[in-house]
Amino acid sequence: MKTEKSNKKSIISVKKSCFDLALTLDCGQAFRWAPTGENEWHGVAYSRPLTLRQTEDEIIFIGTNDEDFENIWKPYFDLERDYEILCRRFEADGNLKKAVSECCGIRLLRQEPWEALCSFIISANNNIPRIKGIIDRLCRLLGEHLGGDDYAFPSPEKIIEAGVEGLAPIRAGFRAKYIVDAACKVASGEVDLNSIFNMTLDEGRDELIKIKGVGEKVAQCALLYGFGKVDAFPVDVWVKRIMSELYPEGLPECTNGVRGIAQQYLFHWRRTR
DNA sequence: TGCCAGGATGATG
DNA sequence: CATCATCATGGC
Numbered sequence: 001m002k003t004e005k006s007n008k009k010s011i012i013s014v015k016k017s018c019f020d021l022a023l024t025l026d027c028g029q030a031f032r033w034a035p036t037g038e039n040e041w042h043g044v045a046y047s048r049p050l051t052l053r054q055t056e057d058e059i060i061f062i063g064t065n066d067e068d069f070e071n072i073w074k075p076y077f078d079l080e081r082d083y084e085i086l087c088r089r090f091e092a093d094g095n096l097k098k099a100v101s102e103c104c105g106i107r108l109l110r111q112e113p114w115e116a117l118c119s120f121i122i123s124a125n126n127n128i129p130r131i132k133g134i135i136d137r138l139c140r141l142l143g144e145h146l147g148g149d150d151y152a153f154p155s156p157e158k159i160i161e162a163g164v165e166g167l168a169p170i171r172a173g174f175r176a177k178y179i180v181d182a183a184c185k186v187a188s189g190e191v192d193l194n195s196i197f198n199m200t201l202d203e204g205r206d207e208l209i210k211i212k213g214v215g216e217k218v219a220q221c222a223l224l225y226g227f228g229k230v231d232a233f234p235v236d237v238w239v240k241r242i243m244s245e246l247y248p249e250g251l252p253e254c255t256n257g258v259r260g261i262a263q264q265y266l267f268h269w270r271r272t273r
Numbered sequence: 274t275g276c277c278a279g280g281a282t283g284a285t286g
Numbered sequence: 287c288a289t290c291a292t293c294a295t296g297g298c
Contacts, residue, residue, distance in 0.1 A: 127278035173294035
């Protein structure tokens, strides 16, 4: 992945290689990106608004600067990982080869731990369009206004301040009390998110399921999307079907160490057919 | 109307 | 250890 930086107007572009905006931003791993035009998307992460545009052979980052690109967006879009090689690896398996042929271009997003945790608490027994709606209302209600139509993801403190009753307008249903419980345990340090970066998958899972509403699946999603643990393996209804139909003996060898990324390809491939 | 959606929980067999 | 009702909401 080569990076071309232009000195003018804080526009940065990267060579498009296994990087498709629609696939990456709308494959069920993040919920705060929306299309704003032909091959153009806008969203907020780490309290930074960003617009992205996709051309024939490159992805253009609009509204950022060199520092944020290096510190925020490079890790966020997993730009250091060679997805060409990864896709070759996956092609060793017949089913994954089909998924890669249709979904090559998905990159695994490294989101904020707290936002990823909350997002997947909200995802419980829910569908993607409504998850997006609830998170959007949550950010508008309690998130810092960043100008324009952009809001940051609210801090645990703001959510505690609102309480379950205060969250009523976001219409999260039974999940509201889980969001507040997560906020309390994170704010008090009972659950230390930063320490999870240095934990094994099992240790991280045990830490996260202290929170009400966080079970095996939500914990694995948080580890995968919020902590960069690409071997975490969330199993939802779709992946459950894939595993019982395609891999009754377990995942193939070529997914070792990056099971979460393989899962993302399989999940999206299966869900969109 | 009934069913489904990136589930967790507590009770029951 | 496997199964089940319940939790609330919007889209179809």
